[in-house]
Amino acid sequence: MRNLKYIILLGIAFAEFSCQKKFLSQVPNDKLTIDQVFQRKDLSEEYLAHVYSYIPVDVAYPLYDPWEGLSDEADIIFNRPGSNDYATYQMNLGEWSATSNYYNYWPSYYNAIRSASYFMAHIGENKQILALANGADLIKQYTAEARFCRAFYYFCLLKQYGPVILLPENPVAVDAQTDDPLLSLPRSPYDSCVDYIANQLDMAAEELPLNSSNQSELDYGRATKAACMAVKSRLLLYAASPQFNGNKDYAGFQNQDGTPLIDQQYDLNKWKRAADAAKAVIDLGLFSLYKENDAQGQFSPYLSCRDAMLKPWNNEWIFADNVPNAKSEIGLTPRSGGGYAADAPPQGMVDAFEMANGQRPITGYQSDGTPIVNPASGYSETGFTTFQAPGDPEARETYNMYVNREPRFYVDITYNNAIWINTTSSHGIITCHFNYSGESGAKGSFNYPASGYLWRKNVSPDSDPSVSKYVKRPYVMFRYAEILLNYVEALNEYDPGNSDINKYLNMIRERAGVPQYGTGPNALPVPGSQTAMRDAIHHERQVELCFEDKRYFDTRRWKIADQTDGGPFYGMDIDQDPPQFYKRKAFETRVFLKNYYLFPIPQSELDRDENLVQNPGW
């Protein structure tokens, strides 16, 4: 019976293992849960930080957003078929459908909206905050911040997709059954969306500090009342514009139940609302255009325009993306500076900059793309001059196209043989060459500018991508110059001839160092008609706000995108070396279809929501 010994031993072992009841229940119960996030102050604040994190990198970074690459202010020829990176190349060729999902921000902004709503629904439970002396106020403020973010994200959707789906205050349950009406919501009419967002911004504004000057320095970047007002100004300006104000092209754009999504009645009063909203920001008296003097103490338009973007939270800034993400500069830096040299403004954008005398160099183009040169401007496309550009440490042989342009040209454009903005790195002075065998030319790499230009707005002179040195700074999203331009544009539509129009428009020109209309040195004549003034305002906006994610939306809301964004795009001849390089040549023929005025709603979303209608033409 000695075998019994083994049986007993085995039996004991068996019993022992099978008695570990917790064997499969091993997850510790003090693992962090979402309920605990809303019981602790620090975790709730981290949650709120996540709500903010969806604020777009509103500085041109062609990997992340298409607003430059799809508009006439830039072209990125990186071509990655099958990938959503740099997809503007395919989109510009017309290879774009509702299933492409290029730059499809629909899901991410709705994720952001859900997070904001969830926060607003639960932050009131936070006992740790409530126990503080100012706990109740803090909860009001945090709620208002989330509300601001949510309104802003709705606006981001609105400008990209047109009328959106407005959700209930609280998030939709994830285990909602398929037949739940909340899973098949229709779109809300455009004007309802605008009213909802404006109303939310007003609500948030009531609980928020007025401006950054009323905040602790540690809180810069949080929502303020001024930020709410600035978003509202842009929102109402867009809403008053021809694309959404009685646009007959959208006559059949309606929900399945027949609800029109774009009001077919033109309403002049929308312009008044827009003008009032902008004026309200101006009337706060908190902001002014940033100005800077040079080393000699002289007012320097070049430094002012350049550093208005670069000096964090200067008096022109209303709201900024406060996350340092200067990596965009790598695409704007020549290859010899360690960059990709790939983000190229086409010739049309380069031509838009005025001469130093305030005259536009080009007044139009012949059908073959030949420019019609404004003889009064002094502009020439032949020959070289020894010229020292503003900001440059030395004079050099410069092609005459780039001589004597307005200061903003030198702030914003890197042209062939220009000196790179960073002259103090270990590489010393870098000369940019975009010709075929130049250091950043097409010969050596697929990283080269298709037009023979780079833009350089918002590039810090101290950044050096070659050693991954980027100057960490916030990126301005709402600045006073835009508010002024919003105001004059709306006012010119609603109340043409109002003296405020010329007054505020000239503020921009004066800071930019170009002759003003009707006043100051070398004054230009004041545009005589509403149309002429509209043209001047639109043009000023194109130049002043270039490369700031505005032009794309401006050309669409003005309904001019079919002229600006289709057809041949020109640049210098990058397949050649000088002198043949300095010759205009089309590098791309873009396709622009009527439906491109709005992004398509992703087809997969239409498949899921039977009440969701697609944008016209898609």
Added chain:
Amino acid sequence: MNFNWYALPALLNDDYRRGSYYRGRHSIHLIMRGSAIGLMIILLTLQLAFSSGARSQGILDQRVSIQVQQQPLEAIFNMLHEKTGVDIIYSSRIDLTKKATVFSKDEQLSSILQRLLYGTNLTYEAVGESIVIHKKSANPKTTIPQENSTNSAQLTIQGVIKDQLNNPLAGVSVQIVGTTRGTLTDANGQYTIKVEPTDSLKFSYIGYQTQTLPVKNRVDLNIIMEATEGSLNQVVVVGYGQQKKISMVGSQSSVNVEDLKLPEANLTNALAGRLAGVISVQRSGEPGASGADIWIRGISTFSSDLSKPLVLVDGVPRDFSTIDPEDIASFSILKDAAATAVYGVRGANGVILITTKGGKIGKPQINFRYNEGVTSFTKLPHFADGVTYMQMSNEARMERGSSPIYSDEAIQATKNQSDPDLYPDIDWFDVLFKRYGYTRNANLNLSGGSEGAQYYVGLSYYDETGLFRQDSLQKYNSQARYKRYNLTSNLTVHITNSTTMQLGVRGHLADMSYPGANVSGIFSDAFYSTPVIFPPMYSDGKTPNFASPYLQNPYAELTETGYDSRWESGLASNLSVTQNLDFWVKGLSITGKFAFDTYNLTNMLRTKTPDTYQAIGRDSAGNLIEQLTNPGQGNEYLSYSLSKTSTRTLYNEFSLNYRRSFGKNDITGMLLFNQSDELNTEASDLITSLPYRFRGLAGRAAYGYANKYFLEFDFGYNGSENFAPQNRYGFFPSIGASWVISEEKFFQSFQNAIQLFKLRFSYGIVGNSDISGRRFAYIATVANVGGYTFGQALENNYSGVDIGEYAVDVTWETAKKANLGLNIEALNGKINLQADVFNEHRSGIFLRRASLPQYIGVVNPPYGNVGIVDNHGIDGTVTWQGKIGKFNFQLIGNFTWARNKVIQDDKPPYKYPWMEHKGKKVGQEFGYIALGLFKDSSEILKSPTQNGDVRPGDLKFKDINGDGKIDAYDMVAIGHGDIPEIVYGLGFSLGYKAFKLSGLFQGVGNVDISLSGQGFQPFQQGLTSGNLLNNIKDRWTPDDPSTHPFYPRLSAGTVNDNYQPSTWWLKNGKYLRLKDIQISYNLPQSLLKHIHLQSANVFLEGVNILTFTPFELYDVELGDGRGAAYPNTKTYAAGFGFSF
């Protein structure tokens, strides 16, 4: 009862054969030379003894002098043997521990023995040349023969004959070799026969391998009969046990493990075409990363990754890719529910069962096998030369209205190679690869044992070098290389008559080295770099690269980026104890098993980035003018980083087994409990740091009647950590039955032709609890997500949190499987056929709920048991073996076909029915239907609008929805996909005298290759990046408007939809490959006698040496894309093996 008992391996150097006469000693020194780096030397000294021939009579009268004090009898007998050379035979059951003292001088042996045995119950007698010690009591085992009076004495031999399942075998023929005398075993398997000590006995029984054993020195001969290959008596491995093949109700396939011994590192590569039911693809031949993906009966769920079978090595879930095939005793796959139900929640994808070799009773046997071979690529893509590349670049531009990019002078300079620095012409694969690598493979094993203990020890070495070139100036070796050492040992000890212990320890060490840059990156860059972009190295020694922060010069990546060393070690051990409970309930036994495994991978990267330059011309002195192209990025000195992967696994199992026959009734029962606990010891977060656990109960009840009707019920009852406690355990039953029709009376008229005709059917449920990337699905998670920064100086940083995954109340996926099978054995075993038809319905497959609209804002939609996939197919094996004169042959054909279909994927209906994924295969590719090329512009005008620049010679697509434009709504399901639906194999083995030719043709069908990618599609990314294949001549040009060239009109960049997925780029990926062929020669016995070897052979072997396929661009097995992966290699090897 055995006389000669053998020492365990550790005692090898001792005189291990006691009781035999040493006529001489031979030492054989085996030295296996290692590789050039002097790597492995195995030095083994064996002392071999050979028994003497005949001895004269009168052994008892020999005179001996011996002096021993208080030694056991056994020791004294040994000394007597050494002094006299007389074999002294005794049973191991005799107690010889009694101690005795003997002082004698020149005394007769008989007298000494009498004194020694005085007072014991033992006596002695001389039998032939030996002395037999036995008990005095009745029924002596040996008698002096009275009848048949010849001069010689006779032994009476007694024994029991059993099969591999330990069942006694009745009716086994026991015959004295060379005579007609013989007997049969009785119902208890027992026999008795009188023999001469010099006789040999032959044991034979239908369906079993005949064994012949010399009687010499034995008084009992217990035999375990092994069934012949393919016979229904064959014992096959099933889930948690063994069964006779005849009683199988489920679907199981085994491979002849001899066939797995290929000169390849990874066992997974040897399976396709050898086992009916296995679908397999090998996507890389890179040393150390060449494992094939294996699916049993294809894919029945949405992820090919989650369709991987459960693999058990020696009963424990383990990886098998690193096992040396030499150490494998059996390799089987379980396919249907009856076979896999016992694995419950883990059995849904089929099971692979591997057992490693154990020892066999007998004298120590040593096997040695060595082979060495050269490897080369099966097929590399061929790139166009520089001049062609430049001409094509110019054509691509000119064909679309632009000016040429390369001047005639540049083309001329490239042609002349007047200045290879500035005008290079590089075939990148030529630069990167040598023509040959090598493999080397050695295996030594030792096995043997007595009835008390059996052992097996195997030691093997594998070494494979990749085909990368080395730079002569390189300071260290960055060649891809894979070296592996395996040690396998199995020990079975019968502690008592009813208690058996088994101990297995298996370890492997793998040493791998790679270039500092990722190998797949090197391949990609060979496809990205044009032949004229830069030379591999400038003549002045500088590293070329165009301006980029990343190194894209493939040669520099290979030679200038440092090296990557990896060291992998694995230990697998298992200990089990089986207690036979026959004394309590006959046929019952209990087994406890414990296994402990560890795995470690250490990855040491020593990398650098060279400073790179671009030559832009030459100065007046003729020196290159070079620009630094990666300012600030280069670091010429090695930097170091380390990463580790490590796991440890514990496994426990307890089982009760019952097996007994009552007349014609066979009853089997099994109840088993097991659990496993795997810990990732390098876990990086809380969730992955928790051990991966499983626990379950499995059971089997089988009944067989008269070897004719079989019924079996199996179940698994399993728990998974993924589910909430109330859903945690699932019950997975299956039922199976089989009917051996050939045993029926009415079948007797066919018996001459068909010996076996058997039908099998099974139906059951198995499960899956694995959710990709999600554990503990019943618990919600908080995710660390993007945060935000506040503060004027960006000083106020917040990390972010949000809901990560929602808690879901999911449970296991269930696979309902039905299998109908057939076994036929005809022409007296010459033809064997096994065929199965299967159908599987998998429901409740975990998917994220795709029907939720995105606007509700859920980042990670919750999982649900929502998917449904159907899978069905057939698989079968047919074997034909025979003999024509001295020529014998065996042919084995395998066939597998499996097709799946998505029934439910929770996706909302698509806009058009042809876009729908439901009803299509899992992972179905969608694309345009290419109608051909546009002939002229009028055809373009008449056709639906296509994107981009469309000209004659561009692809014309079908407008499926008829809306007049070609867009994503016109994409339909195209092709079979890149995982084959059909896999088949034809194995052959032809023997003539001492020669043997064997091999395997392996093929696949219903598979397509979808071509795409930069470097394949001409100038897809423009003209500065992207290589060109040399079949570029086969293209559309205005001068040669061929209707179906390989390439459409060229373009610089992707200017239209030519390069979108379409039927144009879809190629048939079927192939038939001579996977393996071997010719071997067995050295004649006459020669072997002189060198004291039992057997020896030499062989030549080839792997992957021939491929027949319509697909010609690259190794067809690499699948979709452009062939930018380390291709499979072909190997020619020569080797030898011997045993003694």
